[in-house]
Amino acid sequence: MTVDLHLHTTASDGRCTPTELVERAAAAGVTAMAVTDHDTTAAVAEVQAVARARGIEAISGIEITAVEAGRDVHLLGYFIDPGNSELAAFLSRQRTQRIARVEAMCDRLAQLGMPIDMLPVLAQARESGGRSIGRPQIARAMVAAGHVTDTREAFDRWLATGRPAFVPRAGAPPEEVMTIVRGAGGLTSLAHPGQTAIDARISAYCVAGLDAIEVYHPDHDAASTERYRQLASRLMVLITGGSDFHGDPSHGLDPGSVTLPDDAWLRFRAAAPHG
Secondary structure, three states: OOEEEEEOOOOOOOOOOHHHHHHHHHHOOOOEEEEOOEOOOOOHHHHHHHHHHOOOEEEOEEEEEEEEOOEEEEEEEEOOOOOOHHHHHHHHHHHHHHHHHHHHHHHHHHHOOOOOOOHHHHHHHHHHOOOOOOHHHHHHHHHHOOOOOOHHHHHHHHHOOOOOOOOOOOOOOHHHHHHHHHHOOOEEEEOOHHHHOOHHHHHHHHHHOOOEEEEEOOOOOHHHHHHHHHHHHHHOOEEEEOOOEOOOHHHOOOOOOOOOOHHHHHHHHHOOOOO
16 A cells, blocks of 8 residues: 555645646555645545545545644644534634735735735635635745745745744644544644654643644654654554645655555554544
C-alpha cells in the first residue's frame, strides 16, 4: 500500500484541482489518501468520487488551524462528516478570519513598498462560500509581482512568524477544534509537530482528546520521525503521515513522496468512529 493522508487542493492553498490531485496520486501509485484542505471540506466529495473511479480509497479529511498563546497549532481531522452543521458553521467562521488576515497582510506589504494584487483571490473566497485562503496565495502573488523569486523566499523573508509582513492569526483553541472534529464523527491528529515546536504541549493535547500524531512528514528528518513515533507509542495514540503536497514547484514534492506505513494505516483506519 501507498498511503498519503496529507494533501491539498485549490479549495484552499493547493495548486491542483481535486480531480488533478487524484490523477497525480494515481500516477504516483497512491492506494489510500485524504484531502486535508485548510478550514474547508469543499474538495472532499469530488476527491472521493474521482478516487473511487481510480480504485483509490479516499477518506474525508481537513486541516484546521487552532491558536494557543499566539501560536498556530495545526490539527488534521479524519473520517469527518462534511455535512455536520456545527463543523460547517465553525469552518465558515475560520474562513472569514482567514480573509481578514490576508487583507491585513496585504496592507502591511503595501506599506513595505511591495503591493500585490489579491483582489481576484479575495473575491473568489468571499463568493465561493467554501474556498479557504492563506499565506501561500500571498506568496504566489508576491512572486507574480516580482517582489521575490519564489514562494520559499516570500515566507523566509516576509511572511513567516516574526517577519515584517506577518500578522498573528485569530482562531479557536486546540481543545475546541478537537471537540468539533469529534462531534463531526472524526479523529484528530496533530500535524507536523516538528514544524511548530510544541512538544511540551502534546501530552496535554492527548489528555484533551488528541487521537494521533503526524509522525511522517517531509519536515521531519529521521531523528524527528523516530522521536515522534516513540512519543505516540508512549502516549498510546495513533500515527498518521503524508506528503503535505500543495503542488508548489519550489517544494519538489509529489503525492506519496512521504507515506504512512501499512501497519499504522490499518490501525488508524480500524479506529475510525464509523469504521
